[in-house]
Structures are given as structure tokens and as C-alpha cells.
Amino acid sequence: MRNLLPKSAYARNVLTLMTGTSLAQAIPIAVSPILTRLYSPEEFGLFALYIAVVSIAAVLVTGRYEQAILLPRKERDALHIAALVILLSAVVSVFLLLMVLLFKQHIADLLGNPKLAPLLYWVPISTCLMGVYQGMTYWSNRKAQYKRLAISRTLQSCSSAVAQLSYSRAGEAGLMAGQVTGQFLATTALAHMIWREDKGLIFSLRLPRMKALAKKYINFPKYLIAAHGFNTASGQMPVLLLSTLFNASTAGFFTLTQRVLGAPISLVATALGDVFRQEASKAYAHQGNCKLIYIKTLKRLFLISFLPFFIFFFAAPSFFGWVFGEHWRIAGEYAQILVPKFFFDFVAGPLSGMFMIAEKQRLDLLWQVGLISVAASSILLGFWLSDVKWALIAYSAGHCFMQAINLLMTYGFSINKK
Numbered sequence: 001m002r003n004l005l006p007k008s009a010y011a012r013n014v015l016t017l018m019t020g021t022s023l024a025q026a027i028p029i030a031v032s033p034i035l036t037r038l039y040s041p042e043e044f045g046l047f048a049l050y051i052a053v054v055s056i057a058a059v060l061v062t063g064r065y066e067q068a069i070l071l072p073r074k075e076r077d078a079l080h081i082a083a084l085v086i087l088l089s090a091v092v093s094v095f096l097l098l099m100v101l102l103f104k105q106h107i108a109d110l111l112g113n114p115k116l117a118p119l120l121y122w123v124p125i126s127t128c129l130m131g132v133y134q135g136m137t138y139w140s141n142r143k144a145q146y147k148r149l150a151i152s153r154t155l156q157s158c159s160s161a162v163a164q165l166s167y168s169r170a171g172e173a174g175l176m177a178g179q180v181t182g183q184f185l186a187t188t189a190l191a192h193m194i195w196r197e198d199k200g201l202i203f204s205l206r207l208p209r210m211k212a213l214a215k216k217y218i219n220f221p222k223y224l225i226a227a228h229g230f231n232t233a234s235g236q237m238p239v240l241l242l243s244t245l246f247n248a249s250t251a252g253f254f255t256l257t258q259r260v261l262g263a264p265i266s267l268v269a270t271a272l273g274d275v276f277r278q279e280a281s282k283a284y285a286h287q288g289n290c291k292l293i294y295i296k297t298l299k300r301l302f303l304i305s306f307l308p309f310f311i312f313f314f315a316a317p318s319f320f321g322w323v324f325g326e327h328w329r330i331a332g333e334y335a336q337i338l339v340p341k342f343f344f345d346f347v348a349g350p351l352s353g354m355f356m357i358a359e360k361q362r363l364d365l366l367w368q369v370g371l372i373s374v375a376a377s378s379i380l381l382g383f384w385l386s387d388v389k390w391a392l393i394a395y396s397a398g399h400c401f402m403q404a405i406n407l408l409m410t411y412g413f414s415i416n417k418k
Helices: 009-038 041-061 075-110 114-142 146-166 172-202 207-216 219-246 248-287 291-324 326-348 350-357 361-384 388-415
Strands: none
Touching: 009 146, 009 248, 009 291, 041 075, 041 114, 041 172, 041 219, 041 248, 075 114, 075 172, 075 207, 114 146, 114 172, 114 248, 146 172, 146 248, 219 248, 219 361, 219 388, 248 291, 248 326, 248 350, 248 388, 291 326, 291 350, 291 388, 326 350, 326 388, 350 361, 350 388, 361 388
């Protein structure tokens, strides 16, 4: 791994995040064989449905202003945007709580699972914590404080795993409570580290300046809420539709597949993506392009990922049956179908930050519309054929095609500043 990364500040930053992220991802994978024996596929499916709702709702709470934290030349302006993100997260989450109080049963019925209704009270808590954490993460990224991110991600993963094991008698509610426990502890720890090191700047915050910067970067909520909403919805679309059109157990099998295959993506691609945004945004602002950084990151992503994904394609069904229990072997068959999709996500995902760096939010929105259309159409095709595996095959193929288009677009953005 070290031979693939040069001995530079870039490589050290990547390795710092990889260390924290590897621990953060290793812990859920390590406890998964225990969790799959404590929780049923149906309970995992209901938890997945909850996570889908939270993920889509979380797009709203920050206004996507966290994406703008890396852009201002002045540290003080960047901190004002981070504070704006935190404020918006709290306000919008209160609004979401009111929606849950008034319409929780209607929402659960719409999603095809009445059991979800009492669990929706966790949603505004999760969205608030996610929004606050996102704001502080982008601020730490700007400051190149990657150690902060590594510590907080590890803490979140560890505490969530321990809590979910401890709360197993509560059924699906134990999975949700464990998730929120991890979010709270990670957010609190990151806030403490930022306060300790940056409190001098924090005292300079002023509401009028927040308003001015909110207007300056209005294109972020104007286009990115919809764009990232489509992106998140497309990612959660399989869970939503599999649960609604098939059953909660099918969604549970799919969720375990995501949990296992998502680990290598978060392990390396997220770390490379964080550093890529920081390095590429600087090069783009000062040189007018970031082609060399883009190509370097693309090569690393491909070299790191190809062989592991190739091997896993053939081993997935047996691996799932042996590690998680024979009744979870179906999840391994799902994983085999979805390996190409996750491979393209791994390679293209970190580089999609070019949409923000090049301020191509409109094109990002159009691409996201295409992605969610492909996701929905493929699952509906499988429902029409009454075969979930055909739904997943169509979903995987369509996703690969859309990510290939994404790579062509972002490479073009990296070449010239227009």
C-alpha cells in the first residue's frame, strides 16, 4: 500500500485518514457476524429503511453549504460557513421533528411498513447530529486536521458497534439507538477538538457575515440540495423499493451486502476523496486546473481496488454463508451481482468532488436526475418480472454506465477552469 503512495504531504494525509477510516470500518465488519445472529434479516431491513429516510432528510438540513467551506480564501469566512451549517442543521431538524409528530403514521404507511412509525422519532436527532458533524468535518478538512477526522470516525464506529450489541434485546430499535449513540459521541469529540484548537476564531463569528456568505454561495442550496437529494435517493432507492415492493427481509439482505462491500469504499476512497478535494481545490484556484492531481488519484483508486473486487466476485456467496450464517448466503449472491457497481463507485466517487470545485452544480443536478431514474427503473423492472435478482442486475449495470459518464465529465472539469 505504501509503495502505491509517494512519500509526500499528500500521501501522509491519505494514510492518516486511511488509518482512522480503516479502524472505523473494520469494527462494524468485525461485529457483523455477531449482529447477524442477534438481529433477523427483517430487523436489518427495517433499520435499513430508517437509515434511508435519515440519509435523504439529512440532505436538507445543511443546505449543502458544507461543500463551500473549502472555497473562501479567508479562514474567518470559511468558519462562518461552518457555523451557518451547524445553525441550519439545528433549525431544520426541529422542523423535521414537527413533521414526525404530525405525520409519522402516514410516512410509515407510504413506505409500506407501519412498524416504522414509532421509530421515526429518531430521525430528527440523527439529521441534526449528521449536519453538525458534516460542518465540522469540512472545517477540519480545510485545516488539514486529518487526525481529528480519524479519531472521530473511529470513535463513532466503535461506540455504535458496542451500543448495537448492548441494545440487541430492543430489536430493530436497538440498531437505531446504537447508531445515534455513535453519532452523538463522535460529534461531541470532534467539537471538543475544534474548540480546543480554534476557539480564537470561533469568538469572531458574526451573524451578518453568515447571512452575507449564505447569499454569496446561494448556488449550493439552490442546486445541490436537489442534486445531492437525487444522489442520496438513488443510493437509498434499492432499500426503499425492495422493502416496499418485495419485503423487509430482502432489504435486510441488501443492507448486509452494502455494509460489507461499502467497507473498502470508505476505507480508501473516502480518505482519498477528502484529500483530493483539499489538494485539487487549491490547484484549481491558483493554477486554473488540477489535471495532474485528478489523474494521480484516479490511478491510485484503480490500482488499489481492482484485484480485491475481482477476487470477491467469485468468493461472495460462500463468504457470506460461512461468516454470517447460512441463512445470510442470499446476501452473498446479491453481493456478487453488485460487485461491478461498487467498483465503479469506489473509483468515481472521490473524483466527483470536481463538480463542486469547478462549480458545475447544474451539470451535477442533471447527472443525479439520470442516476435516480436508472435506479428506480431497474428495481421496477425486477418487480415487473417478479425477480429481485434481475432487479439488482439491471441496477448494477445502469449504475456502472452512469459512473462512467461521471468520470468523463469530472476529467473534463479538471483540465481547464471555465
